[in-house]
Amino acid sequence: MLEVTGIEKRYRGRTILKNVSFRANPGECIGIVGGNGCGKTTLLSILAGIRKPDRGSIRIDGQEALGRHRLLEEKIAYVPQENPLIPELTAFDNYRLWFRGKRREMERDLECGVGRVLGVDRFLKTQAGRLSGGEKKRLSIAAALSGRADILILDEPGAALDLEAKEQILTYIRSYVKAGGTVLLTSHEMGEIGACTTLYVLKDGVLVPTEAGLSARELIQRF
Template sequence: MDERYVIDVSGVTKSFGDRTVVRGLDMKVRRGEIFGFLGPNGSGKTTFIRMLCGLLRPDAGSGTCLGHDIISESELIKPKVGYMSQKFSLYGDLTVKENLDFLARAYQLSGRDRIVAEAIERMGMGRFTNQLAGSLSGGWKQRLALTGCTLHSPQLLLLDEPTAGVDPAARRDFWDEVHTLAAQGITALISTHYMDEAERCHRLAYIAYGDLLAKGTLEELIRESGLHTWTLKGPGLAELTPRLRAVPGIDQVVAFGNTLHVSGRDSGLIERSLRSVSGPDNRFEPSETSLEEVFIDLMRGMNP
């Protein structure tokens, strides 16, 4: 066992009936790392997370989580993990303090009053102490959920789309707190649909319909995609889009505001195709390939 890795699994597979949801997935996550887990709905992200924390048993594969075997020692993993589901799962008719006290009891923590008070102070929730959880905004509900799943000082956070439906400012605050926890040595595996959030992770993995398609740092994923991207500006972009998609060398054409991002493998061929299709008032130039363009490219040809 390599102690550098909080998660070290290989060949993990899970099926429900005749549908394989996770297929032979390998993953290593280092201690203190924020690891982003991306993919479309139904791709197997939640199933994989639940297998890691012992809520589901893999059909095949092996490995460790927090030094314990994911199959034979799942009960030893659970106390060391903070799990946050994508749907708010605390009690809406209990106050913030009552919810946290309930969780402290469930974790069998001693000195509950002190731990709860310190957690409320640390997460800046003091003014909501006696407010019903159900009346909180989406962002504060997620902050309460994060507070709850860190009460017992877990070594690993498994966060399943934690900011779905939360406004951008609240999402930024949430991620700032995750980075603060990572700086303290807590590892986080986070599933998300948001590309700007993915870019805040140390490393990333992309899973689609049970298969792991790519993994690495942001820079590695962009480099290994082999994509070159050009930005096209000017009039008539809507009319140019189908024409560009029909010419050689162009794999994708995506609207970004008042521009088109045109991507493919051969930068020279893209330039020639742009020159042949665009009008005299259009301008185009090379630009950086984004993570979103990489993932759109990964999904081309994939079917659920």
């Protein structure tokens, strides 16, 4: 279980996040929507341990996670909107670089694990710079999940992808949640928003639950 309490963050005199609190249980997909620049990426990067909040608490299965990088790495897989791949290296070399485990574990992952499920095994010899947007995203997700994390955090996973790639990512998100994982994502995509079990709106630094009965299309139109 992920419990976020009272997260606040200021940047250059501006309050980006104000007392952000929510809970995410196993088997849930939590969606956060909001306008560009509202603080969604800042919030996700704090949850992943990339940035520090000015105050607040992040507890995972009852344990305080802020400042405990080993716990965050073990429990959370974070896929930013911009992929971290090195374009000159092949997909295989990028996977080996980011994979959290031994070589044999990586090979097994490509044979029957998340790497195989996401189809990474089909383009291993291709330079990362020549991969499609969907292939880069799948490779980034597979590498992030190599640590067998319980919580998957995705920042705009379907952004700039074609319809087929969006559906492939969405299919994996659903299977991850069905298997008992927790997903937290930001999105402007109707399909991804529709797959969420709980939705929040982040506006003026405040995170609030969405109105009952509000459709994914209506949410997108508001932002």
